[in-house]
Amino acid sequence: MTASPDPSQTELAADNAPSRTLAIATHDLSKHFGQRKAVDGLTISIPVGTIAGFIGPNGAGKTTTIRLLLGLVRPSAGSATILGQPLTHPERYLPRVGALVEAPAFYPSLSGRTNLEVLAHLGGYPRSRVGQLLELVELSDRAKDPVRKYSQGMKQRLGVAMALLPDPELLILDEPANGLDPLGIIQMRDLLRHLRDQGKTIFLSSHLLGELEQVTDWLVMLNLGKALFSGPARELLNRRGELVVEAEEATQLDLVASIASAAGYTVTPDNGSLRIACPLDFSSELNRHAREAGATRIIIRAKEASLEERFLALLKGEHQ
Amino acid sequence: MRRAFRSELLKFRRWSVLAGSGVMILSTAFIAYLTFHQITSGATGSEITPLIQAFPTSQGLITVVGQARSLIIVIALIMVTSNIAAEWSQGTLRNLLVREPRRLRLLSGKMLALVLFVIISAALTLAISAALLLSAAHAQGISTAAWTSSEGMRTFLALFGNEVLCLVGISLLGMLIAVLARSVGAAVGIALAYVLVPEGVIAMVWQEGSKWFPVRVLNFLPGSTLPSAVGPTPPQGYPVALLVALLWMVGFVVVSAVVFRRQDINA
DSSP states (O other), X not given: OOOOOOTTSOBOGGGGSOOOOEEEEEEEEEEEETTEEEEEEEEEEEETTOEEEEEOOTTSSHHHHHHHHTTSSOOSEXXXXXXXXXXXXXXXXXXXEEEEOSSOOOOTTSBHHHHHHHHHHHHTOOXXXXXXXXXXXXXXXXXXXXXXXXXHHHHHHHHHHHHHTTOOSEEEEESTTTTOOHHHHHHHXXXXXXXXXXXOEEEEEOSOHHHHHHHOSEEEEEETTEEEEEEEHHHHHHHTEEEEEEESSHHHHHHHHHHHHHTTOEEEEETTEEEEEEOTTHHHHHHHHHHHHTOOSEEEEEEOXXXXXXXXXXXXXXXX | OHHHXXXXXXXXXXXXXXHHHHHHHHHHHHHHHHXXXXXXXXXXXXXXXXXXXXXXXXXXXXXXXXXXXXHHHHHHHHHHHHHHHHHHHSSHHHHHHHHOOOHHHHHHHHHHHXXXXXXXXXXXXXXXXXXXXXXXXXXXXXXXXXXXXXXXXXXXXXXHHHHHHHHHHHHHXXXXXXXXXXXXXXXXXXXXXXXXXIIIIIHXXXXXXXXXXXXXXXXXXXXXXXXXXXXXXXXXXXXXXXXXXXXXXXXXXXXXXXXXHHOOOOO
């Protein structure tokens, strides 16, 4: 058994991604608050038309990154383009961006409808859009109630309606499922997929990794203000799964174990089988070497790592 | 800026905003009526003597109505300061800036609406107080011919015009405090502390220097329309006071604009 290859290296698969139009591209983007580096040389790319999950532990710099992208805070260094426009000119891209930052904030004594109308007036959108969105998030029947009487889930849905006001090309959502019940989460998931199918790009920050795993096709993983990974979600999940090898004869398993160990992967015996932590595409190479070594009667099954497992593995690597 | 202005108008439906206006109207009317009652009931004293002397003249109405001017200033300052600072405290500023990232346009539109609201509130306040005093005078058979004469109307309009100038300046001061403090509690606290300490206590012991302080200078403008014994009349003269008041206003606008444009919005 040997140590697996060091996963702590920043994995920026986006750099190798095929050239596509990017909704968001940052280069060495940094934001310092005094001595504290909230965002530290962040380089990420998010292609147009994807649902990009944005994950990281508390204090990783997710919200600061979102605020940077929305022009709410000024970068200390680095650059970025959003929908092809430079970060330094938010007025050029924000009319095409919808955002929900942290907990949705509203005027509590105004109704849900008036809260949306305030922003519709400000953005220059027709009032009819407000009614459509209230319908979409199923708040029409409570639209005249003051927001202070709304539940957390209702406020969250109103926040999503607020983000959708400009019919955005890029939607930036910070924890949109907060406070939603299971049905609300399912509806949110369907809504996000529906929006993606319309060609919109969604940048979605969430702690619900299982939920992200179901909807995202792109992932950005952040820790201590730096990107641990930025690339296709499938690539991350495939990159470090687990191969389970079964054989009737122990000698065949020993051969497989030595091949996997020699390749630098961790091998764990498990009740008459082997578990090898490695990229899933290692299976064909393992199979070939095993046959060459005489282990011809083995069964190899690939088991994808969950997003949670990958997240923890990357964080562990970062802290080692 | 027009969109920001229209957007801000919608927010005036909030009870807290309307309450500020209501308090201004009611408290001013109450103080005006109390002053009227003191004068007509034969009260004596060095403080009321100038009011009694001005009462039957064309400046009588504005002298009595003007007794609550300091209160109007304080209420207007709190209204503007709390309204702007609440955008930070409630976190709604980030929503506004995502929809209107040109910050100066947003602030200008917002201020235009707020100043308009303050002026309308002040106009209603003066009109309602004046109507109350006229009714009370008629009820007691007191002649109001001098108050409603053309000279009386002219002095009333002069008071209103200068009150508007004063309230514009006060609103701009409120904007500056809110932009710097970025929270309702802190902003209102600073605004009140400023009015009480530098403009109140320090002014009492350092009159020569304090005549240039912003709230004091702004208060001189409507004060100049009242009898000199009632005042406060500007010791530096009206034109100089007006110029200094305008300079203060420009200063408030410039500092607010520079700070707000560069500020990180973490609320």
